[in-house]
Amino acid sequence: MTNAIELNHISKSFGEFSLKNVTLAIPAGTICGLVGENGAGKSTLIRILMGALRPDSGTAAALGVDVSAPEFLNAKEDIGVVLDEVGLPEYMNAQQIGRMMAGIFSHWQPEAYAGYLRRLALPEDKPFRDFSRGMKMKQGLAVALSHQPKLLLLDEATSGLDPVVRDEILTIFADFTRDEEHAVLLSSHIVSDLEKICDYIAFLHRGRLLLCEEKDRLTEEYGILRGTTEGIEPAAVCGQRATPYGTEYLLRRSAVPAGVPLGQVNIEDLFVFMAKEA
Numbered sequence: 001m002t003n004a005i006e007l008n009h010i011s012k013s014f015g016e017f018s019l020k021n022v023t024l025a026i027p028a029g030t031i032c033g034l035v036g037e038n039g040a041g042k043s044t045l046i047r048i049l050m051g052a053l054r055p056d057s058g059t060a061a062a063l064g065v066d067v068s069a070p071e072f073l074n075a076k077e078d079i080g081v082v083l084d085e086v087g088l089p090e091y092m093n094a095q096q097i098g099r100m101m102a103g104i105f106s107h108w109q110p111e112a113y114a115g116y117l118r119r120l121a122l123p124e125d126k127p128f129r130d131f132s133r134g135m136k137m138k139q140g141l142a143v144a145l146s147h148q149p150k151l152l153l154l155d156e157a158t159s160g161l162d163p164v165v166r167d168e169i170l171t172i173f174a175d176f177t178r179d180e181e182h183a184v185l186l187s188s189h190i191v192s193d194l195e196k197i198c199d200y201i202a203f204l205h206r207g208r209l210l211l212c213e214e215k216d217r218l219t220e221e222y223g224i225l226r227g228t229t230e231g232i233e234p235a236a237v238c239g240q241r242a243t244p245y246g247t248e249y250l251l252r253r254s255a256v257p258a259g260v261p262l263g264q265v266n267i268e269d270l271f272v273f274m275a276k277e278a
Contacts (some may be wrong), residue, residue, distance in 0.1 A: 004028040004151050004183030005049060010058035012044055018206045019044055023057070026200060028150075029180035031173060032212070033194030034187040035271050042187040045204070047157060049185070050081060063151055072166035077105060080144030082157045084103030086136045090129035094122055094139060096228050098146075105147035113146035120169070133160035141169065144174070152176065152184040158193050166190070170197045191268040201267055205275045215267065221264025222270060225249040230266070232256060250274070 005026040012019045019041045026032045036042050047053040048060050051067040065075040065114045086195070088097055094117055103229045117124060119136040131139060137160055144152060158166045171182050174197055188194055195215070196202060204210040214222075222238065226248050227239060236255035239246055250273040251262060265273075 002028050003061075004030075004063060005032075005185060006059075006061045007045070007049075008059045010045070010048060010060060011052065012048065012055045014044075016040070017044075019055070022204075022207075022209045023058075023210060024202060024212050026183055026185060029177055030124055030199040031177055031184040031186060031197055033187060033191075033198035033204050033215075033267075034201040034204060035191060035194065035267070037275070040204045041207045042204055043155050046081075046083070046153050046185070046187065050079070051076070055110075056267050068189055069249055077107065077147070078150040080147065080149035080152045082137065082140040082144050082154050084150075084156045084159070086140035086213060088128050088136075088139065091127055094124045094142075095270065097139070097143065101143055101147065107148040109146050109148060112264055113142060116142035116145055119172075120219075121164070134162070134165065137161060138165070138169075138259070143171075145172065150179075150182050152182075152186075154184065154186045156187060157187065158186075158188055158190055160188070167191060173197060191266075191271070197268050200202045203271050203274060205271075210271075210274050218267065218270060219265060221253060222265050223253050223256070224265050224269065225251050225256075225260065225262055232260065239276055241273060241276060 003025045007022055007024040010019055010022040034042050041266055046054055049062050049067060051072055063075055065072050091160060098110060098113050102110060120142055122135065122138055137157055141157060158169055170193060176182050177184060198215050200212060201215045201218060203210040226246060229249055233255060236251050238248055238252055239250040253262060256262065
């Protein structure tokens with residue numbers, strides 16, 4: 001399986017913040033959820049993959065092309081991007097935006113664009129400046145999906161959307177990656193969305209990548225113990241937190257003696273435990 005995204009030892013500093021030696025690979029045909037608190041470096045990482053920021057060190061490749069290489073300008077045609085702030089002309093309506101994009105992307109699909117406008121219930125004659133935040137995100141997604149991209153880079157693309165629309169968007173992403181040449185990198189604070197749809201989960205905390213692993217393997221590999229760790233090797237304990245009902249421990253199942261009752265862990269709990277320990 002080829003990789004749609006490859007980051008090797010990426011570092012980037014801005015004043016007091018820095019990405020630190022991030023190495024990450026996302027196979028084609030998959031969706032990777034990027035989890036992290038505000039300021040963790042998610043947007044910085046996505047901008048590096050777009051070629052909009054140069055790392056201080058390390059290399060980044062999207063769709064097999066180094067983002068610093070001249071040929072990446074052509075590869076950008078195959079990348080759909082929606083950032084936290086959707087940068088479209090404020091005075092244009094959806095129809096005008098579509099005509100503009102037809103002049104930018106050589107593979108622009110007006111029929112697909114019209115279909116996404118209908119599917120996402122976007123008005124065609126309302127200026128972009130009058131859209132709500134959720135409508136702006138939907139407009140950005142309609143554009144990103146309508147020029148035959150192979151890779152989607154999405155920074156908080158489901159934020160501001162109601163649960164029904166988010167579910168529709170997640171279905172669109174799942175349909176997109178049925179093509180094994182396609183991939184999605186989706187950063188989100190809404191961890192439940194990532195649990196529903198992602199094949200891989202990457203945890204970014206204070207500029208460091210804590211882990212990147214198949215989602216199903218994560219929930220199988222770890223469990224929560226409520227009680228005492230007596231008789232359990234310290235190496236099995238990956239994190240802990242205090243609750244009103246006592247201390248909870250995140251344990252690696254393979255290192256726990258048989259018969260110790262462990263509860264299931266979800267992705268949000270897993271990130272909270274690991275971020276506390278980092």
